[in-house]
Amino acid sequence: MVRTYLLLAWTWLRASAQYRAQFAMMILGSLAVNVLDVTAILLIFQHTETLAGFGLAEVMFLYGTTELAFAVSDMLFGNVTRLSEQIRTGGFDTMLIRPAGAFVQMAVDRFGVQRLGRVTQAIVVLAIALPQLDVPWSRAWMIPLMILCGIVIFTSIFTLGGALQFLLTDAPEVANAFTYGGSALTQYPLSVYGAELVRGVTFVVPLAFVNWQPALFVLDREDPFGLPHWLRFASPLAAVAIAAVAALAWRTGVRRYRSTGS
Helix, strand or coil, X not given: CHHHHHHXXXXXXXXXXXXXXXXXXXXXHHHHHHHXXXXXXXXXXXXXXXXXCECHHHHHHHHHHHHHHHHHHHHHHHHHHHHHHHHHHCHHHHHHHCCCCHHHHHHHXXXXXXXXXXXXXXXXXXXXXXXXXXXXXHHHCHHHHHHHHHHHHHHHHHHHXXXXXXXXXXXXXXXHHHHHHHHHHCXXXXXXXXXHHHHHHHHCCCHHHCCHXXXXXXXXXXXXXXXXXXXXXXXXXXXXXXXXXXXXXXHHHHHHCCCXXX
16 A cells, blocks of 8 residues: 555656646745744744743744644645545546555545645744753653654544545535644644633544643643643554544445446
């Protein structure tokens, strides 16, 4: 599966690289748009020293971790949410009769290499924020783990959004509310939101495990909502759980799918 994905992605990459100027402009455009998010955070801190008890470097850390996880997931698997378009045009029927798996083909279709701008920005933000935080190695080990789990969680939500389109062909907006909306939500400390919302993104849609809960451990912070301490280490469990649900939903959708020509 991985080899097939890489071959298809390389094909799309070579096709995109045929138009080098346009290719570069897409990456730079993506980078420029996302710079606005960082600018918004900087503007907030022009008027206050903390945001819900978190300093600028800490908020930038939260922003960088969620953006990196989301950007990698979106680049590699975000096209799954275009399933309804493929169903309407009959493209998904073609994918089903090919030897490669339908999920891999959907994920790599129109491979979003232009999203590298967003990935680059997130890495730069983390590179600036982390030295200011001076995180000890006894806690720093959590950082790559939380980013990896974040990628799995966002990918699972993308997959669930795609699977929903087997039933509702006009459902991309619903998927975007939980993917792009989830990324925007977790860019800031969850302590700026209400307790009910935080419980919802902890125990229903596990967005809190993308960065909030593990970040409390990394930053050596108490949970302002009084949730159990062990949740800070539960990102792998949350990632595995939602990935299992997403895989089941996708397989069920494929099994029950009826061709547009049937």
